[in-house]
Structure formats: C-alpha cells, structure tokens
Amino acid sequence: MPEHDDLKDFGALNPETHHETSDVDVRAILCFVVIFLAFAVVTHVLLYFLYHAFVKEFRGDVQPARTAIKAPAQLPQTPRLQPFPQKDQNGNPISPNASTPVVDMDEMRASEDEALKNPGWVDKQKGIVRIPIERAKQLVVQRGGKP
Numbered sequence: 001m002p003e004h005d006d007l008k009d010f011g012a013l014n015p016e017t018h019h020e021t022s023d024v025d026v027r028a029i030l031c032f033v034v035i036f037l038a039f040a041v042v043t044h045v046l047l048y049f050l051y052h053a054f055v056k057e058f059r060g061d062v063q064p065a066r067t068a069i070k071a072p073a074q075l076p077q078t079p080r081l082q083p084f085p086q087k088d089q090n091g092n093p094i095s096p097n098a099s100t101p102v103v104d105m106d107e108m109r110a111s112e113d114e115a116l117k118n119p120g121w122v123d124k125q126k127g128i129v130r131i132p133i134e135r136a137k138q139l140v141v142q143r144g145g146k147p
Contacts, residue, residue, distance in 0.1 A: 115130065122128040131139075 116133045119132060120130045122130050
C-alpha cells in the first residue's frame, strides 16, 4: 500500500523529497548560551569589584547637600496666596483683599494700554520720550520703514 494514497490522484508524489531531521543547529545555540552566560558572570564579577573599589576611594569625600538659603525665621501672615475674587448678587467683587490675580491683571493691562496710547517720558535726564503707538506707526510709514 502506498504511503500517500491521498496524493495519487493528483500525481504530486515526489520520491526525492523527504522530511528534515533537524531544522535548527542545536550545537550553535548551546555555544551561544554558554558564551552569553560566561560573559554575564564575568561582567557582574567585574562590576562587583569595581563598585567596592569606588566605595573605598570615595568613602570620606562625600558631603551631604546643604541648602544655601535658610528659611526665614518668621513666616509671613496668612493668607500667603492671593485669593480669587468673589462676587455678590449684583456682580460686584467682594474680596478680603483688593489685590487679586484678576485685579492685578486688569491693572497691568490698563497701565500697558496707557503707555501705548499716551506720550510720556522714558528718561527725562537723557531726553528719551515715549510716543503713542499710532503716531509711531505713522512715522515709520512716512520714513519708508526705517525707525
């Protein structure tokens, strides 16, 4: 009885083809594993001795880190953070402090807008003045882009 009955109808039987007995070179893999483990052991032994050599060399030299700035003897009064504003029923701010992040930002923007829109002295002794931004733009256009 032939070995490949299921293939006799197709004529696909090839007598020269046979099953591989070994697909992997086991000797090469074992050599790799042995070399790898030996290298790992040697590396760890060297690191162990290197660590102990560094410990002996630097044992007395290490000082604990110290802070350069000492804490103030007395803390400022609470609250130390700016509170956010609270509003009453009419929308008016009610806050224990007038200076809040929102108020500070509004004041800063108002002062910057004033500096942009109004002339003023930058340095009176040196004769340096500040002109409004719109006038400065007109001067730049008149001079052809040269300030």
